[in-house]
Amino acid sequence: MPGFEIFGEEEKKEIMDVLDTGVLFRYEFHDQRNGVYKVKEFEEKFARYCGCEHAQAVTSGTAALKVALMALGIGPGDEVITQGFTFVATWEAIFEVGAIPVFTEVDRTLNMDPADLEKKITSRTKCIIPVHMLGAQARIKEIIKIADKYSIPVLEDTAQAAGGTLDGKYLGTFGRCGTFSFDSVKTMTTGEGGMVITGDGELKKTMSEYHDHGHDHKVNPGGRGGEGRRFIGFNYRMMEIQGAIGIAQLAKLDSMIVAQKRNKAKLKEGASKIPGVSFRELMDEDGDTATFFTFILQDSEQCKRVNESLRADGFGAINWAENSWHFYPAWEHLLGGKTTSSCGYPFVSPGGKRRVIYDPEALPKSADLMGKTLVYPVSIKMGEEVLDNMCKALEKAAGA
Incomplete structure (x- = not known):
């Protein structure tokens, strides 16, 4: 790590595709783009790489956690269990949605201890966030089994483990969704940036709307701003240059x-x-x-x-x-x-x-x-x- 060590002509080419259009925003300006939609392409390629159906690009791995938690309906009064060895962003995102972080021990995987996880579950536990720390797998199968026992969704924090697998299945695809970071010191980087992957189409739709102020992104005669909104959202949009770099870096992962x-x-x-x-x-x-x-x-x-x-x-x-x-x-x-x-x-x-x-x-x-x-x-x-x-x-x- 990190991917900036091998920046080269591939990244430059993808970036120039964007600069040649003059469009840095991921939405709209269809007549100027000449068919260039780098963030959308990055999402599609990342989802395909991980073997899942949907990917939502956002501004950072931290934003990915918040967007995923909001899409899962987590909020005030809820508890979210994560591990005591992780980057601060994991629990900052939990606080950010109004929930309370609860911390587990880690075992010799340096990831969540499933035995301690089960001890920490209460009636208020609404989500579990195991972290694949330092690029290697948590005991995700055991964690999923425990979560299923209590009907609690699992959000995999895969910020440091893009490209990692367990028994041939990509990390981030075991739970309801998985989040990734592409910041400046990650194996693949876009400088800043993040991604959420999921196999749940409704969850993807909610994430897509929430990360763009609630806009439903339906085509309408009035153009951008004329869309409907099911709920309030915020701005966590990835821009086209980040998407362009992501495409080149993913090919090298x-x-x-x-x-x-x-x-x-x-x-x-x-x-x-x-x-x-x-x-x-x-x-x-x-x-x-x-x-x-x-x-x-x-x-x-x-x-x-x-x-x-x-x-x-x-x-x-x-x-x-x-x-x-x-x-x-x-x-x-x-x-x-x-x-x-x-x-x-x-x-x-x-x-x-x-x-x-x-x-x-x-x-x-x-x-x-x-x-x-x-x-x-x-x-x-x-x-x-x-x-x-x-x-x-x-x-x-x-x-x-």
């Missing part, structure tokens, strides 16, 4: 994953010499996108010693226990109930009653696991010299 797998395999070979090291549990190694390389030490003390050695050689790894973007105990704004709202919403209701309080020690199993886990992002073009030096640093850290 499989080859990007192949390159990442090759680089990850070499890093794993280097790390395997560390005493007591183990590796993240993968549900399907063939379906891993290899976006990240994860290795787990015996305890947090060994983890610190190893990473100190790696840092001394200029190859320090990410320790998620120290990272404030992705792990529950480090989300000080969540734990502290910090908000710009004068009434304290979403942590406090307009009437002054506290809606939710988060305990920083609520996920002890995850905290133990994260405290001894190190991660490297895997690039597409790491270079043999860089890989060799990283492996030497890992081998040296074996004595730490």
Whole structure:
């Protein structure tokens, strides 16, 4: 990761198709377009790639989560279960629709622990969002089985795992819908941008309308603005240049994953010499996108010693226990109930009653696991010299 490493003539060609028309907006201006509708084409190709019927392009992976939640009818009074190891966007979107995030432990997949999931389900649980973190599969089949038992829809957050599969089926296609991010550090990127995929035509219709101020997009004599609206919406439209880049990047996705797998395999070979090291549990190694390389030490003390050695050689790894973007105990704004709202919403209701309080020690199993886990992002073009030096640093850290 990320896809900008291999920007080339393909992206330039797609972008020039747009610039030659002068139309950056994804709708209307039919006479000027000369048949060029890049966002629509990107949606169709992405859906076909994933093996599902529908795709809705939006402005970001965060927007994709909100649009999907709104289409599923999630709102105030509802609880949505997700995991305590994810990017902040997952739970920000839950708050954004008025619902309350509930967090589960993660297991050695570094994704949602199905056993803890079932413990967290209540009568108010209206959606479950497992996250395919760091490019690899959650125990999605087990999660779907539990969700079906309680008739709860599953929304797969596949932001970091575009192109990933489980037993030959693409991630994002197991639940009612799946969301993706194409931001600047994703394996395939449009700079900013996101996608929701689904096999449900009615859900797609609702997402299409909601992401464009509620417009129903029916052809009418008055042109844009004359459409009907079933409900209020908002603006999460992807623009044509993003769609153009997405088309070119999607065509390269499989080859990007192949390159990442090759680089990850070499890093794993280097790390395997560390005493007591183990590796993240993968549900399907063939379906891993290899976006990240994860290795787990015996305890947090060994983890610190190893990473100190790696840092001394200029190859320090990410320790998620120290990272404030992705792990529950480090989300000080969540734990502290910090908000710009004068009434304290979403942590406090307009009437002054506290809606939710988060305990920083609520996920002890995850905290133990994260405290001894190190991660490297895997690039597409790491270079043999860089890989060799990283492996030497890992081998040296074996004595730490």
